[in-house]
Amino acid sequence: MIELFNKGETTATFRAHSEKMIATIKGFSDEKILTADFDEWAVYFVDEYKLQPITLFMDNITQNLSETTVRKYNHFSRHSDYEPEYYQIDGYKITFSIPFDGDSELLYLRPSTFYMSRFPVESIVKSTEEKYGEITFTLEYTKQELQEKENAKEFIASKISQEFKTYIDTIEHINQEVESYNKGLEDCVRSALENRKKKANDFVLMGEKLDIPLKLNPNAPNITPIAMKKATVRKPEIPKAKPPEKQYQISSHDYDNIKRIIHLSGTSMEKTARTFAKFSEEELRDVILSNLNTHYQGIASAETFSKVGKTDIHIQFENKAAYIGECKIWHGEKNLLDAIEQLFSYTTWRDAKTSIIIFNKDNKDFCKLLKVIENSLSTNALCKHKLSVEANEWVCEFVKDELSSTSIAVQLVVFDLFV
Known part of the structure; x- marks a missing residue:
């Protein structure tokens, strides 16, 4: 265990640092100081003696959990000669590694404004020109203390913030x-x-005045420092914790409700097929779209579902689609496979939820059409799971290719508008 901010005071240490520099200048010979370029020497000494403040990279803390025994005070020991003063119980040690940059020795100095408390840390790795330093800080809790917390992760994050606050404040004073x-x-x-x-x-x-022939040698070598700026090595910036890209998705409950609305809308069209058989793909899409937006409203506008492509229905968020619905007129199995492939090109997030809505306007034998779709889904290598919900509806799980682990939920539903 190491104690911070207890090996000296900033005021005295900085004064000693300045006095060392002044002593070096006092050691200049008369000839050297009288031929010196003060601007060059000022740059040199500032670079040589300036201090690098401590920069903590709190966003890059790493942590490690290990088992330990925690020492706890026994309150009953004050009233009994047989009770131990302390006892050891099973617990956990959380070790935090905090990267930092700057003069490591500053961490051992006490500033003029300070807290009357101890500042223990597990260890310190010094910062160098090639590598950032590291402060190791630990917290210990009994198993019971952590198990009682509803969200242990948030509790630990809050604790490191609380416990390390005085350290951060002291470093800021320094x-x-x-x-x-x-x-x-x-x-x-x-x-x-x-x-x-x-x-x-x-x-x-x-x-x-004493007629002593003191003069500078005009042939003396140039002792003025040439380019005496301290070579500084630019340190690479520490990699920042990128939060993983947010993978937004609609809930399974909402997806089931969307599928239900689509199914009811299509069934309603089937009952008045003579009217809807005249509609184009876009017009049929707009009917579905209108019904969906009757049930859902967005925050920024009255429409959660929007038209993006020729026959596409999208839920857009951060310029990506969380739900895609594709409307098609049945023109054979190949067009169905093309529609599925088209969905794959649109989806960008994991667990994308989609619908393919097919309208039959030209085939008299609707049952035969359904068998073609059933067979196509059963033999499709990318269809990993297929569930027949209704005679005219399937819920499937596809992958984009045979090596992909990204799943795409597809509702495939067919409505008969043949007249």
């Missing part, structure tokens, strides 16, 4: 002092250079 120190660093460098140059000038003037 970073504020680091920012103040860094802002004043260039002025400190220039002041030290000026003081050292003044001392050198005073010495030269004194030599002139």
Whole structure:
């Protein structure tokens, strides 16, 4: 176990850091300071002595769960000589790994504003130019404590946020002092250079008064630092936790209701086939669409279901379709297979729910047509499951190809409008 913020104070440490820099400048020879380019030296010392604040990547925390024994105080020990003061019970240890960047030594300093509490962590891996550092922080709970929580995941997330808050606040206080120190660093460098140059000038003037032949060698090598900027290695940004793409879908309950509405709409058309037999695919689609929107209304508009393609009915969300209905006039088995393939090209989310609504306007033998569809579904390699709901309706589960694990629910329903 390691304790943070307890090995020194920021004020004293930063002062010592500045004094080390000033001592280096004081060590310049007279010749060196009198030929120095102050701008170049200011850049050099600022780069060399500035402090890198601590940056915590809280969005990239990883956690690990392990079994342990938890030490608990025994309240009964105060009233009994036979009761132990502490007892060990089974529990869990949650280990959080928090990546960070910056000067690792800052984590051991106490800022001017601080909490009167301890700050234990499991371990610290220092940040380097090639790799981010890591703070390991642990929480321990008995099995009973976690089992009593309705949502242990949310509880743990809340706890790490609460328990680590004082750590974050303290680091913010340190970073504020680091920012103040860094802002004043260039002025400190220039002041030290000026003081050292003044001392050198005073010495030269004194030599002139005493007629001591002190002069700079015009042939002396150039000792002004050339491009003394500290080489900085750009560190790659740590990969961020991408939330998986949201896979929206309509509920099974709503899908069943949609199928029911479609079936009732088509059955109603069959009863007045002489009227609807004259309708085109688009017109028949609009009847289904109107009935669906009578039952469902969207948030942004009065229509949950919209027309997207020539004969398509969609529920759109974030520019993707959560439900697709395709209306077709029966023109043979090949057109049915084309309609199924067309659905596959539209679906983008997992567990997409769809309907293929077929209208028969030209075939006198409707029973034969139904047998053709039954046989086509039974022999289709992509149809993994088929359930006959009614004589004219099937609910199937398709995959896009033989290697795909993505399932597509398809309601296939046929209405007879032949007159």
